[in-house]
Amino acid sequence: MADEPLQQPESDTSDSTGAAQYTAAGNKISATFEAEQARSKAVMARLEQNPGDFRMLTGDRPTGRLHLGHLFGSLQERVRLQNMGVQSNIIIADYQVITDRDTTAHIQDNVLNLVLDYLAAGIDPKRTMIYTHSAVPAENQLMLPFLSLVSEAELERNPTVKSEMEASGHELTGLLLTYPVHQACDILFCKANVVPIGKDNLPHVQITRTIARRFNRRYSPKKPVFPEPDAILTNAPEIPGLDGKKMSKSRGNSIILSATPEETAKLIRKAKTDSERTITYDPVHRPEVSALLTTASLCAGVPPQDIAEQIGSAGAGALKEYTTKAVNGYLEPMRERRAEFAKDMDTVRDILRDGNHKANHIAGETLDQVREAMGMKYYD
Numbered sequence: 001m002a003d004e005p006l007q008q009p010e011s012d013t014s015d016s017t018g019a020a021q022y023t024a025a026g027n028k029i030s031a032t033f034e035a036e037q038a039r040s041k042a043v044m045a046r047l048e049q050n051p052g053d054f055r056m057l058t059g060d061r062p063t064g065r066l067h068l069g070h071l072f073g074s075l076q077e078r079v080r081l082q083n084m085g086v087q088s089n090i091i092i093a094d095y096q097v098i099t100d101r102d103t104t105a106h107i108q109d110n111v112l113n114l115v116l117d118y119l120a121a122g123i124d125p126k127r128t129m130i131y132t133h134s135a136v137p138a139e140n141q142l143m144l145p146f147l148s149l150v151s152e153a154e155l156e157r158n159p160t161v162k163s164e165m166e167a168s169g170h171e172l173t174g175l176l177l178t179y180p181v182h183q184a185c186d187i188l189f190c191k192a193n194v195v196p197i198g199k200d201n202l203p204h205v206q207i208t209r210t211i212a213r214r215f216n217r218r219y220s221p222k223k224p225v226f227p228e229p230d231a232i233l234t235n236a237p238e239i240p241g242l243d244g245k246k247m248s249k250s251r252g253n254s255i256i257l258s259a260t261p262e263e264t265a266k267l268i269r270k271a272k273t274d275s276e277r278t279i280t281y282d283p284v285h286r287p288e289v290s291a292l293l294t295t296a297s298l299c300a301g302v303p304p305q306d307i308a309e310q311i312g313s314a315g316a317g318a319l320k321e322y323t324t325k326a327v328n329g330y331l332e333p334m335r336e337r338r339a340e341f342a343k344d345m346d347t348v349r350d351i352l353r354d355g356n357h358k359a360n361h362i363a364g365e366t367l368d369q370v371r372e373a374m375g376m377k378y379y380d
Helices: 016-049 068-084 095-099 107-121 137-141 143-147 152-156 159-168 179-189 199-219 261-269 287-300 304-314 316-342 345-373
Strands: 055-060 087-092 128-132 194-197 230-233
Touching: 016 068, 016 199, 016 230, 055 068, 055 179, 068 087, 068 107, 068 194, 068 287, 087 107, 095 179, 107 128, 107 316, 107 345, 128 345, 137 143, 137 179, 137 345, 143 179, 143 199, 159 179, 159 199, 179 199, 179 345, 194 199, 199 230, 199 345, 261 316, 287 304, 287 316, 304 316, 316 345
Parallel strands: 055 087, 055 194, 087 128, 194 230
Antiparallel strands: none
16 A cells, blocks of 8 residues: 555546546545455454454544444444453543644543443453543654654645544644644554544544554664554444434534433434424435434334334324433443442542553553664663
């Protein structure tokens, strides 16, 4: 694979040359994704045979509470890989909150609530290291050599940087521009060789792979310091929010994992539907109704078409009642576990403290290896 990360196609199609360039770029992206899909499948086949050979890194920004989309989109996959025997690491990326936000208000509360959600979902701190970004300075110190390995053009054309900037309406700060390199530090400090992601985050793994390759070639060609990580492209469905659009903390259309059954019921009752009484599954023409059917389907384990047929002409009220029961029933065991963990927040803080301690030890060792490779280790 070439050193160049995924590049967005130009949007100018005003003449035949422009159209040809756009098509060629689009075909390149499609071919790249197909290649990554094949690579991901091959990695998963090896992982299932020898899970102990793999080290996973994934995580979340503490910008709010986790919702149902996080549970089906990533949390369940993390638990599965952990239980298979993969060496698992979860970063709570508190420094990355300020890539596109001007405040760190509520960040401590958000961090502790993330840990509670992880524990409730089945993450075991004895098998998975949970740590916070800001508590591991040696990891962040990798930014300096890593920044020397990428060009400004490579950073500016990273599609995730563009989408984050557009979604937040935030100006392009230095931290937002270097966000992909910061994520490379997250992945490489612990020598992670697999990163479970969705398609949208693929460019981050690609540029991390590029940074690892360039560092090894430049500073340690005979004894590579870093693995070139692979993406595990998850097959999780895109979870629609209650308005039919993608479920998102910022859109306010999500079902929060830590919500009470009463809060969940109230939120679903307020969900917008349409004027047709007969319930049908049609994501294109009936996105709001179909969003409720999808949510109910995931929680009840019943195809959305079957739920629609069962409700029939009973209308939106019956659909919302079905969805509420399905969601609350599915989340009940998690909520019970969460409530138990929340009774002892000192233990929750200890889990985070232990994870930070382990992460600092790992990051220190990696930074020593980097300094040695660069000829910057002057004494033992």
